[in-house]
Amino acid sequence: MSFRLAAYAVCLDDDRVLLAHYRGSHWTLPGGKVEPGEDPYDTVTRELSEETGLEGSVTRLLGVDSRVIPAAEALAGAEHHNVGVFYLVRVTGGLLRAEPDGETAVSVWTPRAEVTGLARSGLVDVGLALARDEPATGHVAPVPVGGLVRH
Known part of the structure; x- marks a missing residue:
């Protein structure tokens, strides 16, 4: 089984959320792999900048999500365990752009009401449930995968 620790930015602006689109794939939150020796707190703003061109400041820790992706559904074809640390991040500057030579084709501010209609x-x-519910435990129920929702 492979393992990945990642940090994700939930950036909200009134009724919009910042989403990143993987080249030829689906929408996700800006974020990515925590590098060896790196603090997830630092990862989230680094990834936000790399993927979107925007600078941000962590407002607070939202929670942690742990999921095991079955081999039949994993991109690499082997069972995969992803642990995601979610932060509420306030955008402080920069210019929205695609990731140069990266996996993020485009990032956009998306009305929250439109998210359910996206392949994501x-x-x-x-991330949106953590931001909305602010659970004291920092944990929300697993999200069922199927239809427009992917791993």
């Missing part, structure tokens, strides 16, 4: 990672739903 379940991470989007987890």
Whole structure:
């Protein structure tokens, strides 16, 4: 089984959320892999900048999501365990752009009401639920995968 620790930014602006689109795939939250020796707190703003061109400041920790993706559904074809640390991040500057030579084709501010109609990672739903519900435990129920929701 492979393992990945990642940090994700939930950036909200009134009724909009910042989403990133993987090239030829689906929508997700800006974020990515925590590098060896890196603090997830630092990862989230680094990834936000790399993927979107925007600078941000962590407002607060929202929670943690742990999911095991079955081999039949994993991109690499092997069972995969992803642990995601979610932060509420306030955008402080920069210019929205695609990731140069990266996996993010475009990032856009999306009305929250339109999110359910998008092909998206379940991470989007987890991040929005954490921001909306602010659970004391920092944990929300797993998001069912199927239809427009992917791993």
